[in-house]
Amino acid sequence: MYLFCKISAYSLTWFNNNFGSTSFYFQCTGLYCKLGETAADAKFVVRETNVPSALGSNQVKVQVKACALSPLDIKLHEDLKFQRDLVPVGREIVGIVLQVGPKVTFFQPDDEVVGILPLDTAMSGLCDAVVINEHHLVQKPEKLSWVEAAGAIRDGLRAYTALHTLARMASGHTLLVLDGASPFGVLSIQLAHYHGVKVLASALSSEDQKFLEQLRPSVARVIGVWDAKVDLVDSCLEETGGLGVDIVMDSGVRLHEEEPEARCLLPYKHDIITLIGVGGHWVTTEQNLQLDPPDSRSLFLKAASLSFLNEEVWGASSARQGRYLHIMKDIVEKLSTGTLRPQLEDPVPLYDATVSMEMVQKNQVRKRLVIQL
Structure with missing residues (x-):
């Protein structure tokens, strides 16, 4: 119609x-x-x-x-x-x-x-x-x-919210973007690389891995979680000398052993807690995330923080309107110069x-x- x-x-x-x-x-x-x-x-x-x-x-x-x-x-x-x-x-x-x-x-x-x-x-x-x-x-x-x-405007807003507002990204940090080939993941990789952040990205398929490999040097390492022989935690710890990553951005988390097939490639929450470094930031899109006391204890020992990514929060208070407009202006400027390529x-x-x-x-x-x- x-x-x-x-x-x-x-x-x-x-x-x-x-x-x-x-x-x-x-x-x-x-x-x-x-x-x-x-x-x-x-x-x-x-x-x-x-x-x-x-x-x-x-x-x-x-x-x-x-x-x-x-x-x-x-x-x-x-x-x-x-x-x-x-x-x-x-x-x-x-x-x-x-x-x-x-x-x-x-x-x-x-x-x-x-x-x-x-x-x-x-x-x-x-x-x-x-x-x-x-x-x-x-x-x-x-x-x-x-x-x-x-x-690009919405995915750009999500990337800015996750990296700048929630994770306090800074030059020299190491970032893990889970499902890096998604529209949100690609803009997050490009934004982080622009600010001098070392980016690791996971690929959910061989096609995603080939695509992410083409983004070098924006991506320092592609972790093909679609391959059963590849371990996400080991790969991140190896890349960071055992120190763990500073920022993790997920695209969902497996909460239980038995999950629908569509979620089988998502990381376990325990894996993310293990690979995050001291003072690190975990930005999650998992709305129903549940942490057990041992999980909270692990985050406490690392002085790590957990933030929930909800880009709709910008409309919740008029006091944040100026920053919201500043972010959107910066997104369109970076799009026009080719820094961000959706x-x-x-x-x-x-x-x-x-x-x-x-x-x-x-x-x-x-x-x-x-x-x-």
Whole structure:
């Protein structure tokens, strides 16, 4: 089914907003996730939404040129108690400013911008036009393509959050990136190498290993955990002279001996605790990580720290808004200069968005997928 935005004299209608006054809207068609009783029951559907024509004081209307697709964290929406049956899909957007609110100071019409729609947005990024607060956008450098900007902004934000904010990365550190060939892993490797960090990366397949080998000298050593003969702990300790690594970034952790086949190549939490060095930092994406008293004791003896990576935290407090914008500006600058080079699939047309998002949600797409509008 073709996604399209019906913006015409016949599609403009009047609606009452939450304050009881009258506002002007136009209808726009986007992609949404229809929640079921379980995450497996979720379906992606095309639905119409209302985009306000009258902007708030600090709002910006953006004509979307490209939108990246990332897996939807349905559990997070449930935890935050967003009472909605349809969850908007596609939050990483890039486009051209069409209109600005009366108090907007950062942008003007025709500016090219990139940003991430807030978690509680009611609009899909796959609409032809979206309304967003100016504090969620940054200027897109002229040399940076639409697709690269949309495809890298979220993974770049995650890499910055993990390495700078949580792990306090510094030149001379040794970093282990687990699943280094993932879109997040690749940008983390490039960012760490830029700052003088020695990078070790694990490969989940022979294809991933060949790809990571091509990233030298950004990657000092590739550890092929897909090969049963290769031991992750021994490889890291050998590379660091037995001292252990300073920073570990995982892509999930095995908590039990018996795990689904899709998680069989993930490291055990005990392995990570063993290979981390004194004063090291473990940044985990495992939301349900459980540490037993002996695990905590081992981390205590090493004075090591454990942090949970949740890039959505930037929207939790307005006090962090300035740093959030600074990070996004630095990401797009490094993208424009080639310091960061995202791994992207070929752009997908809008009419394939539903099928593409289903593949992304099931982790059937290895590289980051971008819809070009």
